[in-house]
Amino acid sequence: MLLQSQAPALRHLTTAHLAQTMSLLELNSIELGQKIEAELANNPALELIEGRHCPTCHRPLRENRFCPNCTNLHESSTEQPVIFYSYQKDFYNRPAGDDFDNDLPDDNFAARVETLAEYVLRQIAPELPVNDRHIAMHILTSLDEDGLLSIPITEICYYHHVPASRVEQVIHLIQRADPLGVGSPTSQEALLVQLEVLSEYHAPPPFTSEAIRAGIELLSPHHYTDLARTLKITSTQAREIVQFIGDNLNPFPARAHWGEHETTRSNHNEGVYHHPDIVISRMNDEPDTPLMIEIGVPYAGTLRVNPLFREALQQAPAEKTELWQADLEHANLFVKCLQQRNNTISRLIQRLAVIQRNFVLYGDVQLKPLTRAELAEELEVHESTISRAVSSKTVQVPSRRIIPLSMFFDRSLNVRAALKTIIENERKPLSDTQLVRILSKEGYDIARRTVAKYRSMEGILPAHLRGHVR
DNA sequence: CTATGGCACGGATT
DNA sequence: AATCCGTGCCATAG
Numbered sequence: 001m002l003l004q005s006q007a008p009a010l011r012h013l014t015t016a017h018l019a020q021t022m023s024l025l026e027l028n029s030i031e032l033g034q035k036i037e038a039e040l041a042n043n044p045a046l047e048l049i050e051g052r053h054c055p056t057c058h059r060p061l062r063e064n065r066f067c068p069n070c071t072n073l074h075e076s077s078t079e080q081p082v083i084f085y086s087y088q089k090d091f092y093n094r095p096a097g098d099d100f101d102n103d104l105p106d107d108n109f110a111a112r113v114e115t116l117a118e119y120v121l122r123q124i125a126p127e128l129p130v131n132d133r134h135i136a137m138h139i140l141t142s143l144d145e146d147g148l149l150s151i152p153i154t155e156i157c158y159y160h161h162v163p164a165s166r167v168e169q170v171i172h173l174i175q176r177a178d179p180l181g182v183g184s185p186t187s188q189e190a191l192l193v194q195l196e197v198l199s200e201y202h203a204p205p206p207f208t209s210e211a212i213r214a215g216i217e218l219l220s221p222h223h224y225t226d227l228a229r230t231l232k233i234t235s236t237q238a239r240e241i242v243q244f245i246g247d248n249l250n251p252f253p254a255r256a257h258w259g260e261h262e263t264t265r266s267n268h269n270e271g272v273y274h275h276p277d278i279v280i281s282r283m284n285d286e287p288d289t290p291l292m293i294e295i296g297v298p299y300a301g302t303l304r305v306n307p308l309f310r311e312a313l314q315q316a317p318a319e320k321t322e323l324w325q326a327d328l329e330h331a332n333l334f335v336k337c338l339q340q341r342n343n344t345i346s347r348l349i350q351r352l353a354v355i356q357r358n359f360v361l362y363g364d365v366q367l368k369p370l371t372r373a374e375l376a377e378e379l380e381v382h383e384s385t386i387s388r389a390v391s392s393k394t395v396q397v398p399s400r401r402i403i404p405l406s407m408f409f410d411r412s413l414n415v416r417a418a419l420k421t422i423i424e425n426e427r428k429p430l431s432d433t434q435l436v437r438i439l440s441k442e443g444y445d446i447a448r449r450t451v452a453k454y455r456s457m458e459g460i461l462p463a464h465l466r467g468h469v470r
Numbered sequence: 471c472t473a474t475g476g477c478a479c480g481g482a483t484t
Numbered sequence: 485a486a487t488c489c490g491t492g493c494c495a496t497a498g
Contacts (some may be wrong), residue, residue, distance in 0.1 A: 351471065364482060387484055411483090411489075431473060447491050452474060462496080476495085483488070 024341040026388040033298030036338075040303075045324070045331035047306035048299065055085060055297050058304075070346070076290035081353045082283065083293050083346060087300040094375045116179070117141055123177040128170070135170045136159055139183055146252035147182040147461075148190065179253040186203060187251035188212055194249045204248075205240045207231050212245070241247070252459060276396035278349055280360055282353035291353050291360065303338060305331045322356040347379055348389050352408050359408070360397050373407055414445045417453045423455075429463040 027035060028122075040046050043392070047199055053060055054067035062068050065084040076082045117140035121128075135156065150434070156167050174183035179431040180197055181190030191212045195204060214230050228238040279294040309328065316324050352375070360367035372386040391404040407413065422438055423430070432451045439446060446454075455462070 371482090383484070409483095433473080449474090449491055449493095450489090453490075456475085464473075471498105473498085474496090475495090478493085479490105481491105483487090484486085 005152075013142050023248070025344060025385065025393055028393045029296040029298045030394075032341075035301065036299050039331075039334055043327050043331050044440065045305055045309045045327045045336075046303060046311075048301045048303055050301045052087070052300075055295075056300055056339060056346055058339070060084065066414075076283065078288050078290060078357065079354055081280075081291040081293050081350055083295065083298050083350060085295050086279075087297050113404045116143065116182070120174055120179070120182060122424050127173060132166070135162065135167055137173065139167075139171060139174060143183065146187075147179055148187065149185045153185065153406055181250070182253040184253070188254070190253050191245065191249050191251055194253075194445045198248060202248075203236065205244050207233055207237065208241050208244060211238070255340050276402050277393040279396040280398060282351060282361070282398050283443070293349055293359065294352055294363060295349070297342075303335055305335060344381065344385060345389055348375070348386065349395075351375065354395065357409050363411050367408070367410060367414045367417070367423065369411055369414065370409055370410075375409075411424040412454065415439070415446060416443060416458055417449065418444060419454050420458055423460055423466075429466040431463045 011459055024032065040048060051062045051371065054070055057067060057069045059067060061084075066073060067083070067084065067085070067433045071083045073082060075451070081413050114333070117137070120140055123137060124136065128181065138156050139149060142149060142156075153167055153171075156162075157164050160167075171183050171185075175181055175190070175193045176197065177183075181193045184190035184193060192209060195209055195212065198204065210231055211227060214227065227242070230234040231238070275397070277296050279296075281292050282289040283292055309324075309331075313321070313324050313328060345392065349364045353360060353368060354376075356366075356368060359368065375381050376383040388406045390409065394402055395405050395408075396402045418439065419435065424433065432448050434453070435451045436448050439451070452462075454456065460466070
């Protein structure tokens, strides 16, 4: 019954058809682009008309971006975001300086989305002996979310029947690829690699590498004296070293990419480098600015059933009739499903932008806890519809952060963010129990154990290893 | 004795 | 039905 209310047009469809609707929904714009290419290639009944049309209602877009039917610019408000569409070409060739992240090399479209493993592999490929490729893959697929090697080297040696020295050579190569230090077995080693590369440009304070070797535990402002004693240096020197490391090195290589310069540091990112499927920006600088939602569309034109094909079917040779008939039906369906998908996504993101407006504009602390089920009820679609629409898509918010759409449904992000601000502003390290008390005053009721969990999720050290200078 | 991390259980979510 | 998440209990370190 839910399905009927959401899609009267699809009421007559069979289960197989519905399955197809779903499968389109969970694709992000790149995957969708590939899917459409494939469909176009092997279904003669489908046709792509060049031109700019709204992906949901198929009317021509005004100024090539706005759909006059789906969005009225003049009615936009905090409650009514503006929706517009960007075709792949515009989306990725926009002028520099426009709200866009151009961290990644300007390769082809598909290269924009890749896992950390692919990203690194691509960098080292030229120097990597072909025979060592599988070793590199093994290493890169065994990284934890911090970019550190999570399995012992011996395991790799054993698996590929190669000497340790060879594996180490490959690791050596990987460590010097972009997230500097990635693939190191330990944070310590990652730091050393970063230090080594960095010292080609800037001389670090003396004894820095010795300090790192002495142990991570000694590298907190709390242990200046211990560190100084161990290395037989003055505590001022020790202080400088710790400061330098804190400012320039990163014990968790994979996290480096996620906006250290931003006020809030992005967390668990599934190790994937995304470009956004959707970009949210503000219309103006007023606090009550309407939000603009830009949806990426991977095909430049309108997909439809070729009317000529439909006619040709009348005179089809007998042995082909059945096949062509099937093609035609499939094409018809595909177009409908595509429209349905775009419609769902656009409704979803509009609603989300209103509900989570403060989160979008002002950051993590403002995220309202929201479950997929709640949103499903509001939009009168099935929960799984939301689930699929949300998975594997990314959004760029006005701060230029690119985040997974699923973050809009993170149950604890706001608490974690609050926790972070407390710790950032603490005068001296607070224990987890103390943090629980402060948080409950702010209205977050969570257990002590949970604070500890959030801390480690955010990569914040326990109180006794945490010092605060600044 | 206090602070924290590991393991595991149960309920919520997907 | 599978997975995720918050939490309690216990062991360990300081």
